[in-house]
Amino acid sequence: MGERQIGIHEGDNAIKLMDLLGPQDRLFVLTGAGISAESGLATYRGSGGLWNGFRVEEVATPEAWAADPVLVWRFYSMRREDAQTAEPNPAHFALAAAEKVLGDRMYICTQNVDDLHKRAGSKHVHHMHGMLFESRCVQCGTPFADDGQYMTAETLPVCASCAEPVRPHIVWFGEVPLDLDAIYAELQRATVLLVVGTSGSVYPAAGFVNIANQLGISTVYVGPEAPANAGSFDAMLLGTAVEVLPGLLAF
Ligand code: APR
Secondary structure, three states, X not given: OHHHHHXXXXXXXXXXXXXXXXXXXXXXXXXXXXXXXXXOOOOOOOHHHEEOOEEXXXXXXXXXXXXXXXXXXXXXXXXXXXXXXXXXXXXXHHHHHHHHHHHHHEXXXXXXXXXXXXHHOOOOEEEOOEEEEEEEEOOOOOEEEOOOOXXXXXXXXXOOOOOOEEEXXXXXXXXXXXXXXXXXXXXXXXXXEEEEOOOOOOOOHHHHHHHHHHHOOEEEEEEOOOOOOHHHOOEEEEOOHHHHHHHHOOO
């Protein structure tokens, strides 16, 4: 149904989405680790999906935090270091430029914890899995800006007001993504769902395409390989984010 609405066809990599959007259209963009891959940030499940011999699922969980907070902080400290040296790529910039045209008719929901969308200039960005450069006290819970790197037990941060441990402001496996109500409200009023660079294996984000299908929203996937939920999309544009998005979003 979506394919009829916006006229995007399987493998039609020359299509210009912005030309197809009318004044009533609203674009919901879901991004995953793939959009930052060409900025030099490793995806979660690429390259063997290992970090120092650990699967991400072994360090990004409440259980890992309870068992070994130093390991968890070392993992996120290294990701902070990587993200600080990374720069937004043309795919991030293409989304930011599209938002300048569409204004609040465009909404980016990212599973990424890096800040590359914002550094590219995007304004409406929802970080459903938290933010790398924020931390929060396990007791007080309020997130605060933090780019510190904590590599040893002696240097792990504690809360200035209650002295409880401070953890990364990241949604771990088994935890609930941030502000799902706001995400679903945006999805419900969207007319096009554009998904970029995510393996389609982590829920609830992997299920957005199914919700979109129920609502009659057009759905397009961009990435170099088919995601796990590929069969649910109206159109698959196979290519990297940098290969596809600047042309797709050109206006
Ligand atoms: N351009 C676009 N997509 C790419 C590129 C690229 N240059 N390179 C790789 N990809 C795609 C891969 O084909 C893969 O489908 O990016 C996807 C990366 O998948 P994952 O590593 O599983 O990342 P993601 O889907 O974002 O992970 C979801 O899992 O670990 C948790 O919370 C973490 O937010 C993360 C969530």
